[in-house]
Amino acid sequence: MTKKKITVIGAGFGGLSAAIRLLAQGHDVTLIDKRDKPGGRGYQYEIDGFKFDGGPTVITAPYMFDELFELAGKRKEDYFDLIELNPFYRIFNEKGEYFNYLRDPNQAAQEVAKFSPSDVVGYRKFVDSTVEVFNKFHPYTEKPFLKFSEMLAILPDMWKTGTLGSMYSYAKKYVKDDFIRKVCSFHPLLVGGNPFDTPSIFGLIIQFEKQWGVHYARGGTGSIAQALLKLFIEEGGKVMMETEVDQILLHNKTVKGVQLKSGDRLDADIVVSNGDVAFTYKHMIAKKERPRLLDLYFDNLQYSNSLVVIYFGTKRRYLDSKLDHHNIILGDRYRGLLKDIFNKKKLPDDLSLYLHMPTKTDPSIAPEGCESFYVLSLVPHLDAGINWEEIGDRYCDRVLQFLEDNYLPNLKENIVVKHHIDPVHFNKTLNSYKGAAFSIKPSLTQTGWMRPHNRSRFFKNLYFAGAGTHPGAGVPAVIASGKIVSNLVAEELGIPHRKAKMPIPELIT
Ligand SMILES: Cc1cc2nc3c(=O)[nH]c(=O)nc-3n(C[C@H](O)[C@H](O)[C@H](O)COP(=O)(O)OP(=O)(O)OC[C@H]3O[C@@H](n4cnc5c(N)ncnc54)[C@H](O)[C@@H]3O)c2cc1C
Structure with missing residues (x-):
């Protein structure tokens, strides 16, 4: 075995997944992150007794964590605890009426009947149709897309399953009511895509959720990141937190190591970047080493939206409100709002929000008698030219006022802690190009082979795991990208792949 x-570089979920797997192959692995805690976008803020998950809160496909622990002969249950949520989401329309997005399709169909009885049959057919989408396309989420021929090979299946079009137009074929169409098609927003132009292969997320459930990690998603880091350290991995990589060192287009911001150099045979792909190529590789057209390529890709996320704790509980654990609050002008954000790069006057209320499930993450929330608002990335330093506090006030007026009475006088992040945070703290919250936007022309590859096409022994590469954003996807990277490294070195004990079953309607 060649050690x-x-x-x-990066202890986000993609970096943790790659690091744990490469360690299990017997390599000498060092994990470096500029922040003081792991998780990347899943960083957990702790303020005056409140814990706030910075980003991912919807945990799906728990078998992916099982695989990581199994590689070390361990069980995830000994490290963190998942609680299944049902409904998965509570989705509010502009009148404040809500749809409980339940796991059981029969119960979910009753929710459809509340809004549009004539759509019940269509809704069932819609959900059933996503089984085929899952079966056809899920295997590609765990394989690299290094050849154009692999891309061509999936096109006939995309044609047959009608998934070349957008998620919204796919839903439109099955249901008539506009709100139910939104309920059926919002999933691309979870991974940085606009439902009106993200291909409906992303409908496979619906089956991920239905098949394996939507979970909350007790103590917050931060406890999963900490558990993965602990596993990595126990297995002999080396960790350097609060350490920023400045440059990837190259000789003859081959990786030689990294140079830290401190000036220190670390030799390496292989570098895996879990940092943003565009940022890595544009800012962490010396200009003289980069192919001439590389910058142009990254400048011309489309990037996902950004976000303003406000974390706030209240001195009273809100259990008497109509809110659930995961709340999606859709505005009247949904399509126009998304067009403003994704296409016109303009800050809309209205709001569509996701409101997280984890203390409904787990009061332990806030002081007694208090509630912990985060509210996320979609905003354009930095190309919009908005001065967030100037308008950030006012924007947050507007969002909180909306919540006070519609969902959380007397909110502002009850807030005891508050913190927010905006596109500048994604850019400066997380090193994300253009401050995009989900890196490169998922679209038909930026998926599979057409997304930056997991193995660099330009530099030997440079790999990518994370949201900007294949298969894309979202915790399960970036964990899969870590698996793809470790399999590519194994292949390159002639090491047999370690197969998971539990192959993913084919779904049956
Ligand atoms: C607010 C929000 C909510 C979300 N909600 C969900 C959800 O509910 N469910 C879901 O599945 N997904 C969700 N997502 C998407 C998901 O969180 C991300 O796609 C995923 O976590 C990205 O992981 P990653 O592996 O790409 O790494 P990242 O999380 O991007 O982490 C990269 C790490 O690299 C480090 N780094 C970067 N450059 C350097 C450098 N030069 N030197 C050292 N370290 C460096 C950074 O500090 C960071 O820790 C959400 C995202 C956001 C922003």
Whole structure:
């Protein structure tokens, strides 16, 4: 066995997944992150007794964590605890009426009947149709897309399943009511895509949720990131937190190591970047090493939206409100709002929000008698030219006022802690190009082979795990990208793949 010295830049979920797997192959792995805690977008803020998950809160496909622990002969249950949620989401329309997005399709169909009885049959057919979408396209989420021929090979299936079009137009074929169409098609928003132009292969997320449930990690998603880091350290991995990589060192287009911001150099045979792909290529590789057209390529890709996320704790509980654990609050002008954000790069006057109320499930993450929330508002990325330093506080006030007027009475006088992040945070703290919250936007022309590859096409021994590469954003996807990277490294070195004990079953309607 050829033991290699490997540096993984970034302790986001993609970086943790790659690092744990490469360690299990027997390599000498060092994981480096500029922040003081792991998780990346899943960083957990702790303020005056409140814990706030910075980003991912909807945890699906728990078998992906099982696989990581199994590689070390361990069980995830000994490290963190998942609680299944049902409904998965409570989705509010502009009148404040809500749809409980339940796991059981029969119960979900009753929710459809509340809004549009004539759509019940169509809704069932819609959900059933996503089984085929899952079966056809899920296997590609765990394989690299390094050849154009692989891309061509899936096109006939996309044609047959009618998934070349957008998620919204796919839903439109099955249901008539506009709100139910939104309920059926919002999933691309979870991974940085506009439902009106993200291909409906992303409908496979619906089956991920239905098949394996939507979960909450007790103590917050931060407890999963901490558990993965603990596993990595127990298995002999080296960790350097609060350490920023400045440059990836190259010689003859081959990786030689990394140079830290401190000036120190670390030798490495292989580097895996879990940092943003565009940022890595544009800012962490010396200009003289980069192919001439590389910057142009990244400048011309489309990037996902950004976000303003406000974390706030209240000195009273809101259990008497109509809110559930995961709340999606859709405005009247949904399509126009998304067009403003994704296409016109303009801050809309109205709001569509996701409101997280984890203390409904787990009061332990706030002081007694208090509630912990985060509210997320979609905003354009930095190309919009908005001065967030100037308008950030006012924007947050507007969002909180909306919540006070519609969902959380007397909110502002009850808030005891508050913190917010905006596109500048994504850019400066998380090193994301253009401050995009989900890196490169998922679209037909930026999926599969057409997304930046997991193995660099330009530099030997440079790999990518994370949202900007294949298969894309979202915790399960970036964990899969770590698996793809470790399999590519194994292949390159002639090491047999370690197969998971539990192959993913084919779904049956
Ligand atoms: C607010 C929000 C809510 C979300 N909700 C969900 C959800 O509910 N469910 C879901 O599945 N997904 C969700 N997502 C998407 C999901 O969180 C991300 O796609 C995923 O976590 C990205 O992981 P990653 O592996 O790409 O790494 P990232 O999380 O981007 O982490 C990259 C890490 O690299 C480090 N880094 C970067 N550059 C350097 C450098 N030069 N030197 C050292 N370290 C560096 C950063 O500090 C960071 O820790 C959400 C995203 C956001 C922003």
